[in-house]
Amino acid sequence: MNTEVIKNTVVTLDYNVTDSDGELVDAGKEPLVYLHGGYDDIFPKIEEAVQGKKVGETIKVKLQPEEAFGDYDEELIQIEPRTSFPKELQVGMQFEGAPEGSDDEEFIIYRVTDIADDKVVLDGNHPLAGMSLIFTCTVTAVRPASADELAHGHVHSDDGDEEHCH
Structure with a gap:
């Protein structure tokens, strides 16, 4: 079983987000589960950093406002x-x-x-607009995506919850 993050895998990340002063912005109480490979399920810069990583590896990514929630408008x-x-x-x-x-x-x-x-x-700005954010995450699981998930371009939860599908 390949535990490397590659295109079309479903990745689970334990994460937290701090601002540039180290203040906790998001404690990441729930793990982040996303479909890897350019599906816009997660910020591209984070996806880039996670590419090729294995379960247990930790990544720290600094996001400028334009790479996260945009500039303050x-x-x-x-x-x-x-x-x-x-x-x-x-x-x-x-x-x-x-x-x-x-x-x-x-x-x-x-x-x-x-x-x-x-x-x-x-x-109307996102509460984190205009902020540089530091995203620290650990890969906790990697699995191949199902055909259904690939067709819809996002992860389906195990309980058959399809409410996010359009």
């Missing part, structure tokens, strides 16, 4: 009237909306970042 900040929102509103809540000037098909998730007297500040 000031235009994705919107200020809306407080009256447009439900009464129970808290910072951190998320709403789906279309960015101004886009057609209505383009929905992004906005997070409430501030609530003033009659205004609500929404941020």
Whole structure:
């Protein structure tokens, strides 16, 4: 059994993510399972680093913002009237909306970042946008992908959960 990460294998990674100051951003409580080989299941730079590695090997990858969640985009900040929102509103809540000037098909998730007297500040950036991230991962399992997984371009969980398929 080949335990090397190659194209069309399903890879399980134990991982954590810190910012450039070493602050933990994602503790990786659940292992990351993805289909290896250019399926856009994981950031390309991480996939590149994991290529050819074997079970038990640890990799550390530094991602610049453009290689991770993108640069911070000031235009994705919107200020809306407080009256447009439900009464129970808290910072951190998320709403789906279309960015101004886009057609209505383009929905992004906005997070409430501030609530003033009659205004609500929404941020459509990913919470990790604009940050350099250090991704440390250990390969814990490698298996050949099934024909089904290759056809769909992503991993299927063992419990037959197909909800991610389009």
